[in-house]
Amino acid sequence: MSEKSITISARGAIIGYTVLREDPFFPIVRLIVVTPQNSFELYYIYECIKDFKFDNSSSAQGQLTVPDISSYETLIPSEYLLKNYSVMTSKIYSQIKTNKIQSKALVTLQSVLLSKMSKVEKATSNKKVLCN
Numbered sequence: 588m589s590e591k592s593i594t595i596s597a598r599g600a601i602i603g604y605t606v607l608r609e610d611p612f613f614p615i616v617r618l619i620v621v622t623p624q625n626s627f628e629l630y631y632i633y634e635c636i637k638d639f640k641f642d643n644s645s646s647a648q649g650q651l652t653v654p655d656i657s658s659y660e661t662l663i664p665s666e667y668l669l670k671n672y673s674v675m676t677s678k679i680y681s682q683i684k685t686n687k688i689q690s691k692a693l694v695t696l697q698s699v700l701l702s703k704m705s706k707v708e709k710a711t712s713n714k715k716v717l718c719n
Contacts (some may be wrong), residue, residue: 592622593633595651599667602649607633607680619653627666627673636659670717697705 589611596604598617608628616618616670621636638660641651664672 588614588620588622590622591626591629592620593636595599595621595656597651599649602651603639605633605637606637609679609680609684619651619656621656624704625666625669627670629673630676631664631669631672632661634683 588608592608592612593616594608594612596602596608597619621632623632636656639656641649641655663669680689
């Protein structure tokens with residue numbers, strides 16, 4: 588799917604796990620996909636859905652259906668408020684995405700540096716150092 592959407596895990600041990608999908612993705616069978624009619628509704632709907640508490644105590648293999656989700660109600664603000672909310676939250680989510688990318692790069696850099704430090708430490712421990 589190329590549209591920004593929200594996915595909800597619909598089967599298994601952790602039903603109701605909600606993810607905001609801003610990049611294209613391929614939905615699998617065990618997901619319910621929610622795609623807002625208007626892009627400015629995406630972040631608000633995501634924030635509402637992620638806090639829903641779904642009952643998964645009915646069987647060993649939990650299952651969530653579209654009618655289950657349809658039974659939940661949420662307040663929908665005016666279009667003006669939703670657009671303002673979208674502008675503010677899109678900046679926050681963009682920063683979060685940037686932070687995750689930077690964190691991943693820093694972890695990679697840390698691994699490389701620790702590896703190099705280990706090699707330097709081994710090389711210096713094999714040499715005898717004389718102190719006067």
